[in-house]
Amino acid sequence: MTIHILPEIVAAQIAAGEVVERPASVVKELVENAIDASADHIHIDVEEGGQRLIRVSDNGHGIPSADVATAFLRHATSKIQTLSDLDHLNTLGFRGEALHSIASVSRLTLITRHRDEQAGTRIVIAGGKTQDQRPVGAPAGTVVTVEDLFFNTPARLKFLKSATTERRQITTLVTNFALAYPAIRFSLSHDSREVFRTYGGGKLADVLPVVLGAEAFRHMLEVMPLPASRPDLPEIRVSGFVSAPDYHHANRTQITLFVNGRLIRDTALAYAVTQAYHTLLPQGRYPIAVLMITLPPEEVDVNVHPTKAEVRFRSPDAVFAAVQRAVRSAVISQAPPPEVRPHPDVQWRNMAWSTRRDMAPARADSNESSRQSSLGLEIDSPGYHGQHVASAQPGAPGSAADDDEAFLAGIPEGMGRPSQPRTLPMLRVLGQVGAAYIVAEGPAGLYLIDQHAAHERILYEQFLAEAVARQSVAQQTLDSVTVELPLRDMALVQEHLEQLAGLGFELEPFGATTLRVRAIPAMLARTDPTEAVRLVLADLEVGAPPGQRKLEEIIALRVCKAAAVKAGQVLSLTEMQAIIRQLERSQSPHTCPHGRPTLLHISAEQLARQFGRT
Ligand code: ADP
Ligand code: MG
Secondary structure: OOOOOOOOHHHHHHHHHHHHHOHHHHHHHHHHHHHHOOOOEEEEEEEEEHHHHEEEEEOOOOOOOOOOOOHHHHHHHOOOOOHHHHHHHHOOOOOOHHHHHHHHEEEEEEEEEEEOOOOOEEEEOOOOOEEEEEOOOOOOOOEEEEEEEOOOOOHHHHOOOOOOHHHHHHHHHHHHHHHHHHHOOOEEEEEEEEEEOOOOOHHHHHHHHHHHOOHHOOOOEEOOOOOOOOOOOOOOEEEEEEEEOOOEOHHHHEEEEEEEOOEEEEHHHHHHHHOOOEEEEEEEOOEEEEEEEEOOHHHEEEOOOOOOOOOOEEOOOHHHHHHHHHHHHHHHHHHHOOOOOOEEEEHHHHHHHHHHHHHHHHHHHHHHHHHHHHHHHHOOOHHHHHOOOOOOOOOOHHHHHHHHHHHHHHHOOOOOOOOOOOOOOOOOEEEOOOOOEEEEEEEEEEEEEHHHHHHHOOOOOOOOHHHHHHOOEEEEEEEEEEEEOOOHHHHHHHHHHHHHHHHHEEEEEEEEEEEEEEEEEHHHHHOOOHHHHHHHHHHHHHOOOOOOOOOHHHHHHHHHHHHOOOOOOOOOOHHHHHHHHHHHHOOOOOOOOOOOOEEEEEEHHHHHHHHOOO
16 A cells, blocks of 8 residues: 555544544533533433434523634634743633544534524535535524434444443533532433433532532542641642542542542552542542542643543642642541441450350250251341441450351351352351361361451352342341442443342442442341442452453452451350351362462371471
8 A cells, every 4th residue: 555645534434433432422522612602501411322313502602603613623622822822821621622533423513693693504514524514593502413423434333332331421420510619500311311400509528519419429428628837839729529538439439539620540649539538548548529629720730641531740649748738637537436346357366365265166066956056048148237237346256146146147048058069168157266267177187267258259159150040139127228329430330230230239329329228138137238338339349451351250258248247256166166057068169259269188197297297
């Protein structure tokens, strides 16, 4: 092939890929344009997740009729003149690429009337070619309709996710705009159904409950801008809301940051937010935050990324410190002092050995017969709502006994499962060490079994076996349990209703931010259903990493982890036997579903060698 310049249309389609990746990117660019045009009403209509149609209507200043055609040329913008204008940018757009790119990969109709003009203009462009342009009557403002996105770039069309996924992306995006611009009235409709609306009251505190749900909002603390720490540093203002230390999330996805009204991704700043809770949050938990960071435009370079999602700060350390200081101050000044609660994994160490010795095997032996009879029946236990909630306090003998009964709920009847082939030799339970390990003897030596890992393995295989056999997973049905969820989580749940049902979660959307929990997997019967739903949400949010486990498996892992007996829990002999008998017939008894070992084996030879007998 000879070297040649690509036809303009082809070049435009390639360039469009950078800006317009999916329907949500179109919505983002069009809403940014509406905000830049000083609109205070912005309506977004979406059909079929945006693949059929996206329409953004605004009441901004509009485009003068003489400029309409120009607006669609590549690098056409009214927002900057020279590169140095970027130093004091106060608009979201500046690259002059969006309209050009969108028009080259869709059928676009724009109707606009500039505030100071009598007549409006309508222009129709399909696949980058202008089809029609004429004067029309129109209210001041702009309406852009994008139809059949990617109709002329089949490769891109193929990569689009399902309509529900795209819908969710768009909902999240629009709610983020609404948070950043509380003075603008937003409304969003999917397939003619309104899913979201704000009233333009001007305060973040008005919008946040709509987005997060009223329940979560009750746990939020206001972050007030602090006076500058040093006069020689740029003025950095941080405001917004963060969760109180007793309300947290399993990952960082609920930390939402805006810099000068622009949603950004910034791992360092998300870390600054988490750092501000130093020691106040349980390990591995993260806060919920919506923060507005305002600083002089010359302090930020927004021209790092075509979609402008990443920014570069002139003084990143100063921004980091400002965020951390503002959040810390909100958390410290408004949060009640945290409860002192030792980590369950270390609790057993503090417990006197004598207590443990008396509690474990002795108790089991004393009422072996009654315990035995209750074992297989535990699956019908009334669960969380009908019974005492496990208090997981090994120090209190009374409650520990109740716990024993409850955790076995996950072990099905006929606990030996003789139908399964044996994968370990028959073991005899001798006792428990550290309230975490089961000591057992086998024909070939001594075994130490991690009780949590082993139980996780057992539950996991059971769970998957049920799911694979396409039987429904055993369920615990519930009456009148509702969970309040942020709007974006609701969308997430809605998207996965079927998958979740297959895993035993019967959920029903009930109002915009309320979910009715009709059933949860039986093995979670002991767990607070609200907590159970939140656990699973965290996984949905992160999604399945490409090429690795399926989402169902990740959720099954999560459920089993929550349902498995914990380290630090004192077990009776019968309970230990139940675990061991199940493990003996597990498909992969040597590792937990996360891949850690479940058991250590010290052979008779090793013992003999160590004791100098050979
Ligand atoms: P950019 O926003 O980077 O300038 P765009 O391609 O998004 O580039 O838009 C090109 C120009 O069209 C803008 O600079 C603006 O002048 C005009 N424009 C686009 N959308 C609107 C709108 N909704 N209201 C008024 N003017 C608009
Ligand atoms: Mg723009």
